[in-house]
Amino acid sequence: MQVLIFLLSLKSSLIIFIFVSNYEYISRTKLIMTNTLIEPTETQGMLRPNTKQAENAIIGLKCVLIMEFVSIFFLYLEYSLLSSVSSKPTSEEAINANYDQQQFFSIISLFVYFISIVTFLKWFRRAYYNLGIRVSSLSCSNIRAAISWFIPIVSIYKPYQILKEMYRKTNYLLVQRYPETEGILPMKLLHVWWFFYIVLNIIAFILTYLYLNIDSVKDILTINGINTAFSLVNISLSILTIKVVRRYAEAERLMARIRDENNEI
Numbered sequence: 069m070q071v072l073i074f075l076l077s078l079k080s081s082l083i084i085f086i087f088v089s090n091y092e093y094i095s096r097t098k099l100i101m102t103n104t105l106i107e108p109t110e111t112q113g114m115l116r117p118n119t120k121q122a123e124n125a126i127i128g129l130k131c132v133l134i135m136e137f138v139s140i141f142f143l144y145l146e147y148s149l150l151s152s153v154s155s156k157p158t159s160e161e162a163i164n165a166n167y168d169q170q171q172f173f174s175i176i177s178l179f180v181y182f183i184s185i186v187t188f189l190k191w192f193r194r195a196y197y198n199l200g201i202r203v204s205s206l207s208c209s210n211i212r213a214a215i216s217w218f219i220p221i222v223s224i225y226k227p228y229q230i231l232k233e234m235y236r237k238t239n240y241l242l243v244q245r246y247p248e249t250e251g252i253l254p255m256k257l258l259h260v261w262w263f264f265y266i267v268l269n270i271i272a273f274i275l276t277y278l279y280l281n282i283d284s285v286k287d288i289l290t291i292n293g294i295n296t297a298f299s300l301v302n303i304s305l306s307i308l309t310i311k312v313v314r315r316y317a318e319a320e321r322l323m324a325r326i327r328d329e330n331n332e333i
Contacts, residue, residue, distance in 0.1 A: 115198050115324075121191040122317035126310050128184035133306045135180050136299045142173055143299070147292050150285055188309070189214050195316060196234060202323065203237050224269060228262040231312065238319050245326050252322075253315055261312055264305040271298045 149166050197210040207230065208216075216226035235253040242249045271294060278291050 115201050116194055118191060118194045118198060118320055119317065121187070121194055122313055122320075124187040125184075125191040125313050128180075128187040129306050129310050129313070131180050132184045133303060135177050136303045136306070139173070139177065139299045140296060142169060143292055143296050146170065147289065150289050150292065188313075189217065191313060195320065196230065198320065198323075199234055199237060202241060206237075207233055224266060228258065228265070231261075232258055234316065238316070238323065241326075242319060242322055246322065249319075249322060253319055257308070257311060257315065261305070261308040264301055264308060268298065268301050268305055271301060 146166055193210050193214045196206070196213045200206050200210060213227075213230045216230065217223050219226070232255065235255060235258060239250075239253045242252065275291065275294055275298060278287065278294065282288060282291070
């Protein structure tokens, strides 16, 4: 009976959490679009420094890495608890303690992820904006580029296409002035990044479905295993994203050197 009550309360909390998260997601996404993804009017047509944004994005991604390692630890504790429930009686205090830990960690994780998303998008939007100043035409505006991360289905392929466009066009500009920089922005890195990005989205979709259909301890154990896989894939994706940002930040520094040389001439 204690286990059944625990399962029902967990399912109810998850439904409420998903509802609240979706509401917060819509509100904060609107805030991001209006406050952080649009260049001030007076800076339109001018290159904007992006080094600090790249550093902040990398810090945010490193925080996500830390949270995922901690998440794996908590998932292991949960797995041990749930395994003991099926084989021997477990105290209500132990169940409640685990539940409180999960709730507290979920709140912190949500905050860390939000900060990481904001810092990454600020870097991404400005990098694409600056590229639009240097080249004659891009596939879309920097605002649409940022919004593409939030549109269902489109978010699976469009961000990858935009990153690929950034890498190719920036690499072309660099090689024209510094032939030795050939390969500084490897496309293979983006291909691997995209693979893990798709895998992570598939796992997230599966988890969303399973969270809404919890009926037994076995279901929670299944979710526990998939959550562990999610964390492992996200660790790999975060590391790759850090490399993507670092490579492009270095390319932007070289591009700035070209601009300074042209000004001296």
